[in-house]
Structure formats: structure tokens, C-alpha cells
Amino acid sequence: MFKGRIGVIGAGALGAFYGACLARAGADVHFLMRSDHEAVRQHGLRIQSILGDFDLRPPVYASARELGPCDLLLIGLKTVDNAALPELLAPTATADTIILTLQNGLGNEEAIAAALVSNRTVCDFPTASKQIIGGTAFLCSNRIAPGVIHHSAHGFIRLAEFCGRPRSRTHEIAQSFVEAGIECEVRESLASIRWEKLVWNIPFNGLGVAAHHADTRVILEDPELRALAWNLMGEVLEAARADGVSIPDELRADLMQKTESMGAYKSSMQIDYENGRPLEVEALLGEPVRRARRAGIPVPRMEMLFALVRRLDEQNRCRIRS
Amino acid sequence: MFKGRIGVIGAGALGAFYGACLARAGADVHFLMRSDHEAVRQHGLRIQSILGDFDLRPPVYASARELGPCDLLLIGLKTVDNAALPELLAPTATADTIILTLQNGLGNEEAIAAALVSNRTVCDFPTASKQIIGGTAFLCSNRIAPGVIHHSAHGFIRLAEFCGRPRSRTHEIAQSFVEAGIECEVRESLASIRWEKLVWNIPFNGLGVAAHHADTRVILEDPELRALAWNLMGEVLEAARADGVSIPDELRADLMQKTESMGAYKSSMQIDYENGRPLEVEALLGEPVRRARRAGIPVPRMEMLFALVRRLDEQNRCRIRS
Numbered sequence: 001m002f003k004g005r006i007g008v009i010g011a012g013a014l015g016a017f018y019g020a021c022l023a024r025a026g027a028d029v030h031f032l033m034r035s036d037h038e039a040v041r042q043h044g045l046r047i048q049s050i051l052g053d054f055d056l057r058p059p060v061y062a063s064a065r066e067l068g069p070c071d072l073l074l075i076g077l078k079t080v081d082n083a084a085l086p087e088l089l090a091p092t093a094t095a096d097t098i099i100l101t102l103q104n105g106l107g108n109e110e111a112i113a114a115a116l117v118s119n120r121t122v123c124d125f126p127t128a129s130k131q132i133i134g135g136t137a138f139l140c141s142n143r144i145a146p147g148v149i150h151h152s153a154h155g156f157i158r159l160a161e162f163c164g165r166p167r168s169r170t171h172e173i174a175q176s177f178v179e180a181g182i183e184c185e186v187r188e189s190l191a192s193i194r195w196e197k198l199v200w201n202i203p204f205n206g207l208g209v210a211a212h213h214a215d216t217r218v219i220l221e222d223p224e225l226r227a228l229a230w231n232l233m234g235e236v237l238e239a240a241r242a243d244g245v246s247i248p249d250e251l252r253a254d255l256m257q258k259t260e261s262m263g264a265y266k267s268s269m270q271i272d273y274e275n276g277r278p279l280e281v282e283a284l285l286g287e288p289v290r291r292a293r294r295a296g297i298p299v300p301r302m303e304m305l306f307a308l309v310r311r312l313d314e315q316n317r318c319r320i321r322s
Numbered sequence: 323m324f325k326g327r328i329g330v331i332g333a334g335a336l337g338a339f340y341g342a343c344l345a346r347a348g349a350d351v352h353f354l355m356r357s358d359h360e361a362v363r364q365h366g367l368r369i370q371s372i373l374g375d376f377d378l379r380p381p382v383y384a385s386a387r388e389l390g391p392c393d394l395l396l397i398g399l400k401t402v403d404n405a406a407l408p409e410l411l412a413p414t415a416t417a418d419t420i421i422l423t424l425q426n427g428l429g430n431e432e433a434i435a436a437a438l439v440s441n442r443t444v445c446d447f448p449t450a451s452k453q454i455i456g457g458t459a460f461l462c463s464n465r466i467a468p469g470v471i472h473h474s475a476h477g478f479i480r481l482a483e484f485c486g487r488p489r490s491r492t493h494e495i496a497q498s499f500v501e502a503g504i505e506c507e508v509r510e511s512l513a514s515i516r517w518e519k520l521v522w523n524i525p526f527n528g529l530g531v532a533a534h535h536a537d538t539r540v541i542l543e544d545p546e547l548r549a550l551a552w553n554l555m556g557e558v559l560e561a562a563r564a565d566g567v568s569i570p571d572e573l574r575a576d577l578m579q580k581t582e583s584m585g586a587y588k589s590s591m592q593i594d595y596e597n598g599r600p601l602e603v604e605a606l607l608g609e610p611v612r613r614a615r616r617a618g619i620p621v622p623r624m625e626m627l628f629a630l631v632r633r634l635d636e637q638n639r640c641r642i643r644s
Contacts, residue, residue, distance in 0.1 A: 210532070210630055211629075211630055211633045211634070212633060212634050212637050213637070214633065218633075222629070222632075222633060224625075224628060224629035224632060224633075225629050225630075225633060227625075227629070228625070228626055228629045231622065300553065300622040300623050300626075301622050301623070301626050303546075303549075303550070304550055304622075304623050304626050304627075305626075306546060307533075307544070307546035307547050307549070307550045308532055308533055308547075308630070310544075310546060311533045311534060311536065311540075311544060311546075311547060312533070312534050315534050315535070
């Protein structure tokens with residue numbers, strides 16, 4: 001188990017779940033929480049999980065300054081809040097802190113590196129990059145009440161270094177997750193695990209919003225939307241290829257079949273939309289589209305999805321504000 | 323002025339306006355009306371027009387049977403009601419009736435021909451086709467109360483034969499519109515006038531719905547949506563070309579500029595969507611997409627717009643029904 005001080009920043013349904021699992025297995029985990037701070041301080045964290053329920057009374061903080069320096073930071077922040085990274089990392093990340101982001105989409109490692117540099121934690125981008133590990137989490141969990149997380153399915157994690165090949169620390173962190181009961185594998189290429197997740201996330205998160213409250217069943221049962229999801233996946237494969245990541249075309253059929261078995265599943269973006277929360281449109285659509293554009297790869301459907309979801313996101317915020 | 327009996331089928335904001343103009347100029351115009359029948363029978367039609375207001379007490383009928391055989395039928399029906407064409411044409415169209423459709427999009431002339439054949443008005447599709455004239459109307463008009471039409475801008479019409487080149491009757495009908503104060507020109511190719519109108523209709527009607535209450539100003543002021551509208555226009559030009567219609571690429575810039583000058587204009591599809599009415603998704607998007615597919619022309623954005631608007635249309639009807 002990881003020996004140092006672990007801080008969880010963005011301890012929502014994802015961060016709180018993984019942090020709690022690590023703490024239960026003996027790690028020294030500290031939680032930075034906003035809205036749930038008071039509830040957790042008084043009553044602790046309650047995890048209702050398919051792997052077994054458990055309670056925890058962890059150290060919890062209301063600000064990054066109170067949390068203070070950590071050896072490992074677990075970033076579970078919504079990507080729409082990435083602008084807060086400099087402020088969150090200034091008191092918590094030193095030049096020796098390992099920062100693991102389990103956020104969605106593209107551009108988060110870059111945002112973290114930029115935050116470290118702007119905070120003068122390190123002097124340059126290449127040095128900052130070496131502190132960062134990226135991960136993709138395949139987890140179905142929801143915060144159902146203050147301090148209460150419901151974990152309904154999956155949970156496995158893939159890790160890769162932002163800069164260079166896996167190191168001994170990458171494997172140690174993976175091993176810590178495994179000891180905490182979480183499947184975790186180390187992969188050679190971060191771009192590869194990020195794009196692999198986008199093959200599903202782009203069509204099903206994007207269409208979940210653009211096709212108006214369309215859960216996975218709605219998309220798969222409508223022949224035009226199903227064909228569109230399929231073609232979007234094809235564009236993601238092309239964009240990934242241009243970014244140096246070769247994903248076998250068979251993944252499309254495989255994901256379609258897995259999605260069939262999920263029933264009427266709502267993507268996180270659809271749920272955010274329904275609840276009037278800001279959508280992770282830049283990380284999941286904007287940045288992938290921009291990378292494809294820079295590589296000169298035509299991705300008309302991804303571009304269109306980006307344009308529409310971006311507009312719906314703006315509309316949604318106006319609706320909620322008014 | 324046209325000498326025979328004229329019947330207006332689908333006497334809404336478009337049909338009632340043009341029919342009233344023809345009647346005022348001396349034509350023998352009879353109106354088939356559903357919801358406004360009683361109001362018009364009692365109080366007549368009231369046209370509030372930028373060309374001058376006028377009132378009219380025309381013959382009005384509640385059913386196609388009462389309307390009876392006509393020499394010229396003016397079809398202003400919403401394309402979503404095309405399934406009613408056989409029933410509407412059976413008592414009104416003989417083998418000598420000229421049928422002018424001013425409906426939106428593609429596939430309406432075919433639906434009328436099929437209705438004539440299924441009614442045994444004529445024995446085959448080629449014969450039926452010769453009775454049909456297609457027209458595109460550039461008209462801003464609204465039904466603001468039962469029997470009251472507000473005409474706010476434009477009004478000109480382009481006509482072309484469904485089958486073959488313009489004939490003397492095409493010019494006679496065009497001349498009748500001109501005598502009624504409506505600009506009207508005869509064109510050589512129906513496909514050409516239909517696709518030309520779609521270059522605007524597909525992006526601005528489609529995005530008006532898919533981009534969630536996006537009027538023309540919203541679309542033009544959002545850089546991603548503006549680029550998307552531009553690229554959609556490009557796809558329509560490609561699809562038109564594959565259908566034998568060559569439209570100069572300059573039309574795109576020209577339409578963009580004209581649309582700028584329209585301010586925050588709501589397309590008919592957006593207005594239908596807001597009012598929970600069925601959308602003309604098949605005529606404006608479905609049929610154009612199918613023609614492009616048959617020709618083997620890739621139109622990824624048009625296809626995607628079709629898939630999304632079709633879904634939103636279904637959703638909208640469910641919402642209204644429930």
C-alpha cells in the first residue's frame with residue numbers, strides 16, 4: 001500500500017469512492033470536500049457498493065490550504081472546474097507530489113502541468129509533466145446524499161504516465177488500488193487509454209445530450225441514431241490514429257454489444273444536463289475535435305456534436321440561472 | 323387571370339394568403355379549411371399584408387367532398403399531412419386538374435402523383451406526373467387568429483413542371499400570380515428550385531431545432547454553429563449536384579449575408595417545434611439525405627441533422643401528448 005499522504009481533490013462520486021477504498025485498505029487518505037464537508041465531518045463517509053458496504057470517518061478539509069502538502073494527489077474534479085486547479089494545487093502539490101488525474105477526456109494532464117508551472121511549483125512544463133499520471137476509470141457510482149456514495153457497477157482503472165513509459169511508482173500505485181479491491185492495470189501509452197475511452201464517451205455522452213435525453217437504449221433502438229453512434233466511433237478511431245494511437249476497428253462492434261447489455265443507461269453528460277450542471281464539453285468533445293483538426297483529419301460528426309452540445313450547454317446554464 | 327375553378331387545399335398561412343391574393347384579383351378561388359372553417363364562413367378571411375390589408379368572403383368548405391372537382395388545385399398542406407393526399411384529391415382532382423404544390427422540401431410531387439394513381443384518377447405515374455407543377459414560395463406569413471393571416475415579408479414564387487419543360491399553362495399560372503401582385507417566375511428545372519431552397523432550409527430549419535431554439539442570429543453568432551451551417555450548405559450543394567442540379571458555390575456566401583440581415587429570425591421548423599407541432603423532417607431532411615445516399619454522396623452532417631431532428635420530433639410529440 002502507498003506509504004505517503006494521499007489527498008483527494010474533487011471528492012465526488014468518483015474521488016470519494018476510490019479514496020475510501022484506499023483508506024479502508026490502510027492508506028493515509030485525506031479528503032478535500034466542498035458541499036459534503038460538513039456532513040462527512042459529522043457522520044463520515046458511507047459507501048454502498050456492490051463490493052460490500054462500508055463506513056469511514058476520514059480526515060476531511062474544506063479548503064486546499066487546510067489539506068496541505070500531499071505525496072499523492074488523486075484528482076476527481078469535474079473538468080469544467082479545471083480553472084480552479086492552480087488554486088487547488090498551490091498549497092497541496094510540492095515538486096515531489098505525484099498527481100494522478102482520473103478525469104474524463106483530453107487536456108487534463110496539460111491543465112495540471114500548466115497549473116504547477118503557473119504556481120512555480122516547478123520551473124517548466126517538462127518537469128511538471130513528470131509528476132503526472134493519467135488514469136481512466138470505468139466506474140458507475142453516484143452521490144445519492146451528502147457523504148453517501150452508491151457504487152452500482154464496474155470500477156476498474158487503467159493508468160499511464162503522462163510523460164514517458166511506466167515507472168516503478170506507476171506500478172506501486174496500481175498495486176495500491178489492487179490491494180484496495182480495485183482492478184487496476186498499467187498501460188504503456190496515456191493517449192491510448194484516453195482515446196479508447198473516448199470511443200464510447202463521444203457518441204454516448206454527446207448524443208445523450210444532443211438527441212435530447214437519449215439514454216443508450218434510445219440510441220441503439222433508433223436506426224439513424226445507432227448508425228450515427230457507429231460512425232462517430234469510426235471518426236474517433238481516425239482521430240486517435242492521427243494522434244499516434246492505433247485502436248482495432250473491432251472495438252466498435254465490441255462496445256456496441258457491451259452497450260446493448262447495459263439497458264437504458266444514462267451517460268454522465270446526460271445526467272449533468274438533466275440536472276442543469278455544466279457539461280464536460282471541452283474535455284470530451286472540444287479537445288478531441290481540436291486535435292483532429294490540427295492533424296488535418298476530417299471529423300464532421302464529432303465537430304457537429306461539439307457545436308451542438310456546446311450550444312445546449314450554454315442554453316442549459318441560462319435556463320437554470322433564469 | 324386563370325379562368326377555371328381554383329381549390330386551395332391546406333389553406334394555412336401560405337395557402338390562404340396566395341389564394342386570397344388570387345381571389346382579390348378576380349380568380350374563382352374556393353378554400354378547403356379545417357380549424358378555421360367556421361370563423362371564415364362567418365367573418366371571412368382577413369389578410370394583414372405589407373402589400374396592403376384586405377378582407378374577403380370566399381366560398382369555404384369543411385371537406386374535400388364539398389369542395390368538389392377543381393381545374394387548379396393549390397396545395398399548401400404541411401408535408402407531415404401528405405398521408406391525407408389520396409383522400410383529399412379523390413373528390414377534387416380529375417384527370418384534367420392541374421395540381422400546384424407549394425409545399426416544402428422533396429418528395430411532395432411524388433406523393434401527389436402516387437395519390438392520383440392510387441385513386442385511379444389516372445392509370446399510371448407518368449400520366450399523373452404531367453398534371454403536377456411544383457413551386458417554391460419565399461413567404462413570411464403567419465396565421466395570427468382564426469381566419470386572420472399576417473404577411474410580414476417577401477412572397478415571391480418560382481414554378482417548374484414536375485415532368486418536362488415549362489408549358490403554356492405554367493406561364494399562365496405564373497401570370498395569374500403576377501396579376502395578383504405576387505412576383506412569380508417560371509424555371510426550367512423543378513429539382514433546381516427545390517434544391518436551391520434547401521440550401522437555406524436544411525441548415526437553418528434543422529439547426530433551429532437541433533441546436534435548441536436557435537434562431538438565425540444564434541446560429542450566425544456562434545462560431546461553431548456558423549461553420550456548421552456553412553458546411554451543411556456545402557453538403558446540400560454536393561447532394562444537389564449528384565441529383566443533376568448545379569448551384570454556384572457563391573450562393574452560400576450570398577445566403578449567409580441575406581440571413582445576417584434577417585435579424586433573429588425563427589425558421590418554420592423552429593416555430594413548429596416550439597408549438598409542439600409535427601416537424602417537416604422527412605421532406606426537408608429525410609428525402610434529401612436518401613437522395614444523396616442513393617447517389618453515393620457522403621453527407622455526414624445532413625445525415626446527423628436528420629437523425630437528431632427526427633428524434634427531437636418524436637420526443638416533442640410524446641411531450642405534447644403526455
